[in-house]
Amino acid sequence: MNAMKTALQRCNDFVIKFANVNGSGSASANDLFARAIIRMGVPVAPRNIFPSNIQGMPTWYEMRVSAAGWLGRRGGCDLMVAMNPQTWDKDVAELESGGYLFYDSTKQLPRSKFRDDITVLGVPLTEMCNREYSDARQRQLFKNVMYVGALTALLAMEFAEVEKLIGEQFRGKDKLISANINALKRGYEYAREHLPCPIGLRVERSDQVGDRIFIDGNSACGLGAVYGGATVAAWYPITPSTSVVEAFTSYCRKYRTDPDNGACRYAIIQAEDELASIGMVIGAGWNGARAFTATSGPGISLMQEFFGLAYFAEIPAVIVDVQRGGPSTGMPTRTQQSDLLSCAYASHGDTKHVLIFPEDPYECFELGAQAFDLAERLQTPVFVMTDLDIGMNDRLCKPFAWDDKQRYDRGKLMTYEALEAGKDFGRYLDVDGDGIPYRTIPGTHPTRGAYFTRGTTRNAYAKYSEAGADYVYNMERLRRKFDTARSLVPAPVLRAAKEPTTVGVIHYGSTSAAMEEASVTLEAQGIHADTLRVRAFPFSDAVLDFVAAHEHVFVVEQNESAQLRTLLINEGEINPKKLIRVLHYDGTPITARYIAAKIADALSERKVTSIRKKVAT
Amino acid sequence: MTYLAKPRLLLADAPKNALGYTRRDYEGAISTLCAGCGHDSISAALVQACFDLDIEPHRVAKLSGIGCSSKTPDYFLGNSHGLNTVHGRMPSVLTGAALANRDLIYLGVSGDGDSASIGIGQFAHVMRRGVNMTYIVENNGVYGLTKGQFSATTDLGSKNKRGVINSDSPIDLVALALQLGASYVARSFSGDKEQLIPLLKGALRHRGAAFIDVISPCVTFNNHPGSTKSYDYVREHNEAVNRLDVILPRDTITASYAAGTVRRVVQHDGSVLHLRKVGDDYDPTDRIEAMNHLHERHALGEIVTGLLYVDSSAEDLHRHLNTVEKPLNKLGDAYLCPGSKALDALNASLR
Ligand SMILES: Cc1ncc(C[n+]2csc(CCOP(=O)(O)OP(=O)(O)O)c2C)c(N)n1
Ligand code: SF4
Ligand SMILES: [Mg+2]
Numbered sequence: 001m002n003a004m005k006t007a008l009q010r011c012n013d014f015v016i017k018f019a020n021v022n023g024s025g026s027a028s029a030n031d032l033f034a035r036a037i038i039r040m041g042v043p044v045a046p047r048n049i050f051p052s053n054i055q056g057m058p059t060w061y062e063m064r065v066s067a068a069g070w071l072g073r074r075g076g077c078d079l080m081v082a083m084n085p086q087t088w089d090k091d092v093a094e095l096e097s098g099g100y101l102f103y104d105s106t107k108q109l110p111r112s113k114f115r116d117d118i119t120v121l122g123v124p125l126t127e128m129c130n131r132e133y134s135d136a137r138q139r140q141l142f143k144n145v146m147y148v149g150a151l152t153a154l155l156a157m158e159f160a161e162v163e164k165l166i167g168e169q170f171r172g173k174d175k176l177i178s179a180n181i182n183a184l185k186r187g188y189e190y191a192r193e194h195l196p197c198p199i200g201l202r203v204e205r206s207d208q209v210g211d212r213i214f215i216d217g218n219s220a221c222g223l224g225a226v227y228g229g230a231t232v233a234a235w236y237p238i239t240p241s242t243s244v245v246e247a248f249t250s251y252c253r254k255y256r257t258d259p260d261n262g263a264c265r266y267a268i269i270q271a272e273d274e275l276a277s278i279g280m281v282i283g284a285g286w287n288g289a290r291a292f293t294a295t296s297g298p299g300i301s302l303m304q305e306f307f308g309l310a311y312f313a314e315i316p317a318v319i320v321d322v323q324r325g326g327p328s329t330g331m332p333t334r335t336q337q338s339d340l341l342s343c344a345y346a347s348h349g350d351t352k353h354v355l356i357f358p359e360d361p362y363e364c365f366e367l368g369a370q371a372f373d374l375a376e377r378l379q380t381p382v383f384v385m386t387d388l389d390i391g392m393n394d395r396l397c398k399p400f401a402w403d404d405k406q407r408y409d410r411g412k413l414m415t416y417e418a419l420e421a422g423k424d425f426g427r428y429l430d431v432d433g434d435g436i437p438y439r440t441i442p443g444t445h446p447t448r449g450a451y452f453t454r455g456t457t458r459n460a461y462a463k464y465s466e467a468g469a470d471y472v473y474n475m476e477r478l479r480r481k482f483d484t485a486r487s488l489v490p491a492p493v494l495r496a497a498k499e500p501t502t503v504g505v506i507h508y509g510s511t512s513a514a515m516e517e518a519s520v521t522l523e524a525q526g527i528h529a530d531t532l533r534v535r536a537f538p539f540s541d542a543v544l545d546f547v548a549a550h551e552h553v554f555v556v557e558q559n560e561s562a563q564l565r566t567l568l569i570n571e572g573e574i575n576p577k578k579l580i581r582v583l584h585y586d587g588t589p590i591t592a593r594y595i596a597a598k599i600a601d602a603l604s605e606r607k608v609t610s611i612r613k614k615v616a617t
Numbered sequence: 618m619t620y621l622a623k624p625r626l627l628l629a630d631a632p633k634n635a636l637g638y639t640r641r642d643y644e645g646a647i648s649t650l651c652a653g654c655g656h657d658s659i660s661a662a663l664v665q666a667c668f669d670l671d672i673e674p675h676r677v678a679k680l681s682g683i684g685c686s687s688k689t690p691d692y693f694l695g696n697s698h699g700l701n702t703v704h705g706r707m708p709s710v711l712t713g714a715a716l717a718n719r720d721l722i723y724l725g726v727s728g729d730g731d732s733a734s735i736g737i738g739q740f741a742h743v744m745r746r747g748v749n750m751t752y753i754v755e756n757n758g759v760y761g762l763t764k765g766q767f768s769a770t771t772d773l774g775s776k777n778k779r780g781v782i783n784s785d786s787p788i789d790l791v792a793l794a795l796q797l798g799a800s801y802v803a804r805s806f807s808g809d810k811e812q813l814i815p816l817l818k819g820a821l822r823h824r825g826a827a828f829i830d831v832i833s834p835c836v837t838f839n840n841h842p843g844s845t846k847s848y849d850y851v852r853e854h855n856e857a858v859n860r861l862d863v864i865l866p867r868d869t870i871t872a873s874y875a876a877g878t879v880r881r882v883v884q885h886d887g888s889v890l891h892l893r894k895v896g897d898d899y900d901p902t903d904r905i906e907a908m909n910h911l912h913e914r915h916a917l918g919e920i921v922t923g924l925l926y927v928d929s930s931a932e933d934l935h936r937h938l939n940t941v942e943k944p945l946n947k948l949g950d951a952y953l954c955p956g957s958k959a960l961d962a963l964n965a966s967l968r
Contacts, residue, residue, distance in 0.1 A: 038968075213967035223963070229953045231945040232716045234709075255955040263941040265952055267716040272742040276709040279702070279739070283713025286700055287678065287721075288946035291713060305703050313700065399964040402957045408950050441946065442678045442698035442714070443721050450675060452645075452691045452699035464646065464691065 007119050008098040009200040012042050012067035012208075014078040016151075016201075019091045021084050022050060022059040029144030030061040032169070033151060034394070036162040037065060038214055041206040045071040045513070047393045047589060050333055058087045067208055071360075071396060072514030075591040079201055081147060088113065100199055102151065104143075121195055123150045128186055142183040149187025156198035158205065159188055213361075213399050217390035218294075220361035221320050222247025223400070224368025225292055226255055229408045230318070232291035234269045234280035236299060239333050240388040241322035244294035274299035278306040278317070285316040288441035290372045290408075292318035297339050298327065300346070307381055308347030311478075312455040314428070314437065316375035316411070319343075320368070320384045322391040325587055334587030335388035337509055340563035343383045344537055349456070350475060354485050355383045355537040359512040360390060362397035367490055367535070376411040378485055379439060387558070389510040389589040412438045419448040427451045427462040428474060435480030482538055489536030492543050495519070497528035503603065504550030505582075506543075508534040508564060510589065511556050517592035518599070527600060529554075537567060544572045547579070552608060554599055556582040558590050635671040635867075643667045643674060645695040649688070655807035655833030655848075656686050656755045660693040662810050663724075666817040667694065670865070677722045678714055682707040682736060685762045686728035686755035686833070694724075705736025708743035708752070712934070715748050718944035719935045722821060723750040730760045733769035733788045740790070744797040744826050749933035751820040751827045752799075754790055755807070757835035758846035765838030776843030789915065791925060794828040795908050800931030801827035802907065804922045806851050807834070815861040816924060822863065822888040825931035832920065851920060858899040858910065858923040862891040884929045892924060901927050 008014070020026035027048075034046045042065060049060040064074050079100040082091045092101060097117045103109075105122025114120055125146050129139040152162050163181055170176040191197055221244045225233065235245040249268055256265040271277040277293040284291035295303070300321055310317050321343060325334045343355055356371055358364045368384050375382040412432075414425050419440070425448065428437050437460075440449035451462035459465040460473060497503075497519070507515045512533055522529055532546045547553050547568065555565040562581045569576050582598045584590040631639040643664040648657050667677065674696035681687035683704035690699040702710045711725045725743075732740045732754045743752065758775065760766045767775075770790065771783045794802050801823040805813040813831065820827035832851050834840045840847045845854075859880075866887040874893065882890040882902065892901060900906050907926040914921045941948070 209968075211964075211968070213964050215967050227954055227960075229950065231948060231953065232713060234713065255959060256953070258941055262939070264939050265941050265945070265948055267935075267938050267940050267945060269712070269716070269746075271709065272738055275706060276712075276739055276742065279706045279709025280713030280716065282702075283680070283700075283710035283715075284717040284946075285713070286710070287714040287717035289717030291717070306706065309703050399967075400960050402954075402960050404957050408953075440698070443675055443718065446673055446675045447696055450696045450698050452679070452695075452701065454701040455703075464649075 006098045006117065007100070007200045008078050008096065010078065011202045011204050012065060012206060014065050014201045015074050015076060016063050016065065016079040016081065017077040017091070017094070018061040018063075018081040019084045019087050020059050020061065021086070022057045024144070025141045026059075026061070026083065026144045029148050030063075031394070032162065032165055033148045034063055035165055035214065036152070036157060037203055038209055038396070039161045039165065040158060040203055041209050042067060042203055043069045043071065043208050043396055045073070045395065047073060047389065049588070058084050065203065067206055069208055070513065070517045070592065072517050073589045073591045075593050081151070083147070100201065102147070102154070119199065121154060121199070123147065123187065123190055123195070125187075128190065132183075132186065142179070145180050145183040146187035149184040150191040150195075152184070153188045153191035153197045154195060154199050156202045156204070209396065211399055212396045214394050214396055215361045216243070216392055216394050217358070217361045217364040217386050218243040218322065218392060219247040220364035220400070221294065221368045221384065221386065221391070223251050224365040225318070225372070226251045227365070227402060228290065228369035228372035230290045230292050230372060231266050232281065232284035232289050233266070233293065234271045234277040234291070235293050235295065236271050236274045236277050238296045238299055240324055240392045241294040241296045241299070241320065243392065244320050244322065274302040275306065278303040278319070281317045282306060282310050282315050285310070285375070286313070286442075290316070290318075290376070292320060292372070294320040294322065296322050296324050297342070300339055300342055304347045307353065308349055308351055309455050310381045311347065311351045311353065312349065313453045314379040314439070316379055317381040318371045318375050318384065319381055320386065323385065323387040333388070335510070335589055336558055336585060336587070337385070337387055337511075338559040338561075338563065338585070339385065340537075340559070341561070341566060343385065344567055352482055352538070353381055353383055354378060354489060355385050356490060357385050357508040357535050358390065359509060359533065360397045361395050362400065364390065365400045370490070373409040374488060377409055377488060378436065378481060379411060380481070385509065387510050412436055414438045414440045414444070414449055416445050419445040425449050426460040427453065428458065428477070429460040430477045430480065433480075434484040435477045435482070436484060437477070486538045486540050489538065489540065491540055492535055492546070493533040494542070494546070495531045497530050498523065499528045501528040501530055502551035503527065503529040503554070503608070504546055504552070505529050505531045505554045505556060505599065506534055506546070506564070506568070507531065507556040511558060514590050514592045514595055515556060518595035521592055521596040522599060525600060527603060529599065534564065539568065539572060543568075544574075547572065547574055552580065552603065552606065553578055554580045554582050554602070556590070556595055558584050560585045634668050636673060638668065638674075640664055640668045642696065643694055645690070645692045648692040650685055651837045653836040654685065655757060655835070656689050657692070658807040658810065659753065659755055659813070659831055659833055660689050662813045662817055663693050665810070666814050666821060669814070670818055670821060672722065672821065676720070677724055679724050679726065680707050680711040680714065681726040682728065682731035683762070684728035684731045684760070685835075687726060687731055689755070690724075690726050705731050705734070706739055707731070708736065708739035711750055712743055712746065712748050715750060715934065716940075717946045719749070719940065720944050723748070725750055725752040727752070727754050728761070729754055729756040729758060729770040729790075730768040733790055737769070737788065741793065741797055744794050744799045744828065746934050747798065747800065747826050747932060747937065749824055749826070749935065751817070751823070751829070753829050753831055755833040756790070756830050756846070757833050757839055758844065759835050759839040761835045761838060772845040775845045776841070778838055778841055780843070789911070790828070791830045792908065792911055795904060795911070795926055798826070799828045800825035800928040802926040803828070803924045804830045804832070804920070806832045806855055806922060808848055808852065809855070812857065812860065812922065815863050818863040819861055819884075819888070819890050819924065819927070822884055822886055823927070824885045825928070825933045854918060854920045856914060856919040856921055857895050858921060858925060859895055859901065860893040861924050862893070864889040864891060882927055882929050890924065890927065895923070901925060904928075
């Protein structure tokens, strides 16, 4: 093998992939490895690629180490930690030329199982573990820690950082700490003795992480719901949203337990299905509590009828939709942005809903908390649209922030005092011209302000009416309200290109990390593009102005049917020809390479070869 | 005019309850149901029960599904908030509402189609959870609002208006509620307000899941010979296990009963249920006996009514969840938001 000559040489900029067997306890070892690199001041972006299965199936943990701070998926793999014989061939084939293959060399493998253009790094992990431990589970778990130890040596990482992390992880459990550190050392020492340490890939201490935190989007959503004042949560387990309510539960235990008597300032119900989940959320919202549910596509499908009721009865509700692939199991544990249309126009009748698109855990927290204000101000369901990529992967992001001076905005509530003073109350009356009526919470006043509501079929005073004029009044008011929403939802984020350009790119949600990187790639090719990250539906004027201001507008999405593009065309009355699709939907997170290539190709087809010149003249 | 306001005839001598309210204060809009519909009698019984119990109308929240029965909350307790939800899903909405504010009285109104067909799942789970509520099914054995189709409570062999015989086994919601853990279970008949009003009162004062199946004939689609939910049929086959008097703590007991003819059950709030014996001795505190009795008598073609089961020490969902005493919807920012300091500490742990 002549690989060493051409072996990749990279410092703080490579992709390492762990091929594991689901249920083997590799997740915490991989996490330890990622955190150790972060502690060395180098940004990493890990991603789980896992099956819809609890044990025995292949699972991958792909980690991008990037001093430049790119957190999107790069694609390709420079170092494969091949711990799963089942996927060996595929894993080996995936390595970049000049890459490194780390494997358990206990069992001899024929030469044909390797490649000539890679560097092979064998550590007899099984043998070492079998010698060291008698218990089967220990053998398995410590094998993972051992490979972390070996990698620490191979990549020239600081052993002390990993050691320290183990100490933090098992704080108070001294036995576990020493056992783990022992395993770590075994791996580390073996590599130092038997392998060419360091290899061409290295991690060097840096200061690129700053004060950023490392957390997954679902935990951030759960925390956002606590800060946003949610007291009622109802849900039904479904990947990839389950950990939203699990996080909400544990944060509530921590922050919402009454110090005097241990009572709960929250109520969480695992419902019998998603219909019941959303029903409970609506009941609680009608009765004046902030409530939410978390689900994924199939749950959204089941909730449709109720969304219509909440829309027309004007009941606040927050729905976190962690999007995934289509029906059944398997693909559904892969990421997508494919529920936009089914949420935006959810339910029967003329409905339109407010959608929020967080880009990362920071926004899952911030916009997730804001969603509760928005739902009450607008008295309507608000959908927080995340996806598996944001939801279930730890991501470096800005530290969470909260302004203690801010107060929950409960929207237009008719109080006891106002009713007592004889203020006119029509539940569905547009008093202020913004389409948002006033509401009373049940139990407000003994003789005033009560109303009986149904979806439709009532007048502005909530009295039964089948009159067409009353229906029309109501629909027009709802449209006004939706228009008001455009100025209340989070504004889009514009990044202007370094030079004036006719090219604009619209993207949203988890695409942003790859998009930012793609902009830089394109810029290096002389293609300048302004980008606009849309953060909400309905679209504010800024979104439509952006489209109008650019000749070539790309819409980058992680679905097959170009759903945001459809919304733009439909709601912004934009000529479809103007919006160029860039779609990625194979279940893996979109990459900068993919975006940049699609945009460059399309522009050259459109013969927009030298934009710089064109703009300059 | 599409909304019929009730004429406000103020009768100076109308009786008032302890709160100074007349029965009129517990009424709602004029019913749009067919004249003679059993559901209207249930509405009237609810008005009477709330009046008798001195309930402040705004302390009641009314929730219903979809159907003629589910329309009725508009026709009583006009000073209470009401939410007409979607077909078969009232129980979840009621559960959420009850979670938000444990201090109100929750009244769920449903039909046999609403609860036993499309909504049987939610019916089952709301009972299991022990939501503190009074859940009424206005059971006419038919879909009234969609014009007379069989429902899941239609008895085997019962005939519809066109003479078609039902061949599907019926669901007995009372048997289900007993099995699922409801802690106050009764059956009554809309044509027997003497029986129905006290049963409603006992339920409204009960803590936990109270369920009443009220047979309520549909005069338009299911009141003909051959139907087992017609006025005549129910009158002929009605077998009450007991007769109930509800005595509130404030009442002085005036009634006197012959020895051995009455059972006393004290509810958590001090209200006393006096169950007068009718025929054989029946123990309404024994869930198993209640289920057995129900099945035995059903096999004989009888419609068993009365207070079939009560557990006066039952807990409710809020107790199971150990929620704070103060209603969740009244907790202010300071009780809910952990604030920036906690967030800083959390940030530090995520590095
Ligand atoms: C999802 C849905 N499916 C069907 C209907 C039509 N629908 C309205 S009422 C009803 C049946 C109501 O029967 P029941 O609950 O027994 O009430 P009743 O009218 O007999 O009092 C049906 C099927 C609906 N409203 N919603
Ligand atoms: S159709 Fe039947 S249930 Fe409906 S209102 Fe008429 S009588 Fe009552
Ligand atoms: Mg019916």
